[in-house]
Amino acid sequence: MEKRVLGRTGWRISTIGFGAIKLPQLSQKECDLLLNQALDLGINFVDTADCYGDSEEKIGNALKGRRKEFYLSTKIDERDGAGVLKKLGRSLQRLKTDYIDLVFFHDVRESEYGRIFTEGGLRVLQKAKKEGKLQEIGISIHHSLSLMREAIESGHFSVLMIAYSPLDEDRLASDLIPFAYENGVGLIAMKPLAGGKLGEARGWEKTFFKGETSAQISLRYILTNPYITCAIPGMTNLNELKENIAVSVNPRALTSDEIRRLMDWVGGIGKGFCRNCGYCLPCPEGIPIPDIFRLETYAFQYGMKSWAKEQYRELSVKGDHCTSCEQCLSHCPYDVPIPKRLKEIHKNLSF
Ligand code: SF4
Ligand code: SF4
Numbered sequence: 129m130e131k132r133v134l135g136r137t138g139w140r141i142s143t144i145g146f147g148a149i150k151l152p153q154l155s156q157k158e159c160d161l162l163l164n165q166a167l168d169l170g171i172n173f174v175d176t177a178d179c180y181g182d183s184e185e186k187i188g189n190a191l192k193g194r195r196k197e198f199y200l201s202t203k204i205d206e207r208d209g210a211g212v213l214k215k216l217g218r219s220l221q222r223l224k225t226d227y228i229d230l231v232f233f234h235d236v237r238e239s240e241y242g243r244i245f246t247e248g249g250l251r252v253l254q255k256a257k258k259e260g261k262l263q264e265i266g267i268s269i270h271h272s273l274s275l276m277r278e279a280i281e282s283g284h285f286s287v288l289m290i291a292y293s294p295l296d297e298d299r300l301a302s303d304l305i306p307f308a309y310e311n312g313v314g315l316i317a318m319k320p321l322a323g324g325k326l327g328e329a330r331g332w333e334k335t336f337f338k339g340e341t342s343a344q345i346s347l348r349y350i351l352t353n354p355y356i357t358c359a360i361p362g363m364t365n366l367n368e369l370k371e372n373i374a375v376s377v378n379p380r381a382l383t384s385d386e387i388r389r390l391m392d393w394v395g396g397i398g399k400g401f402c403r404n405c406g407y408c409l410p411c412p413e414g415i416p417i418p419d420i421f422r423l424e425t426y427a428f429q430y431g432m433k434s435w436a437k438e439q440y441r442e443l444s445v446k447g448d449h450c451t452s453c454e455q456c457l458s459h460c461p462y463d464v465p466i467p468k469r470l471k472e473i474h475k476n477l478s479f
Contacts, residue, residue: 172198207247293322317356321361
């Protein structure tokens with residue numbers, strides 16, 4: 129498989145990594161098979177998070193004899209020192225390892241970024257790094273370009289994980305991605321198939337793309353950008369694993385004609401569903417619109433319903449606060465019927 133260097137970590141990782149967000153949908157036995165096949169076929173980067181159900185536990189059980197064969201990454205959704213320490217200990221235990229290669233602050237928003245520094249989360253990870261419990265510290269940010277830039281400039285994070293698929297071309301590729309690269313910050317693309325949306329097409333791709341699937345073309349598109357080290361699609365079976373890995377086994381950049389055709393297709397499917405760009409904010413009621421859409425994706429596309437409901441319950445302002453003022457509608461470039469969808473999601477995620 130093709131490997132690329134992950135920023136200043138210097139690690140050479142496979143351009144397709146194993147995204148473990150869907151492992152809670154599988155039995156331990158299925159995880160054992162799939163994860164071992166992934167390593168056997170050349171993947172050397174496995175990414176999970178403490179909030180992905182029992183994903184950490186399943187990885188720990190499946191790969192405990194092969195720890196030196198791959199880079200292991202997890203994410204922590206706490207910001208304060210005590211919370212980070214507790215979650216790090218739990219991750220080490222669940223992953224059945226005495227070190228984690230890469231630990232991310234997970235899904236950091238503008239309103240909480242400062243807490244990483246003022247409430248001790250970063251200090252705890254830096255200390256754990258000195259103690260050999262982890263090797264590198266990263267940060268994952270879903271939709272704030274200014275926050276991504278601030279995190280890169282801070283010099284504290286050697287890897288940035290961003291939600292990046294062909295649907296995100298317009299807002300990320302031209303500026304932010306090269307900036308991260310120039311600053312030695314490795315870039316990993318999460319949600320490269322937009323929660324499965326880009327893997328759903330069947331048929332159209334065969335005409336234009338030499339028989340490759342829409343998922344493969346989408347992954348090729350991401351990796352055509354030389355500054356992206358790795359994409360981490362979620363996988364649940366051997367067919368998906370082989371489909372994804374083929375992109376890295378036979379790497380090639382898309383031609384400009386192929387990119388144009390892909391963008392034409394993406395333009396058609398991109399309307400009407402949320403891409404988490406955040407352009408609709410701020411809402412006068414304080415509704416975290418993109419966060420709510422993301423929780424819906426976690427619940428119904430990644431099979432994390434109870435976790436998503438729990439997270440939704442903890443939001444101080446929920447979808448039912450929407451007054452249908454329609455202020456957000458003119459800011460959404462993707463024609464998402466926001467007030468209507470918020471009401472639906474509220475119904476689906478409320479206990
Ligand atoms: S329509 Fe609802 S979500 Fe949109 S700005 Fe108004 S209150 Fe906020
Ligand atoms: S609702 Fe529209 S503007 Fe708001 S985050 Fe989603 S896609 Fe972007």
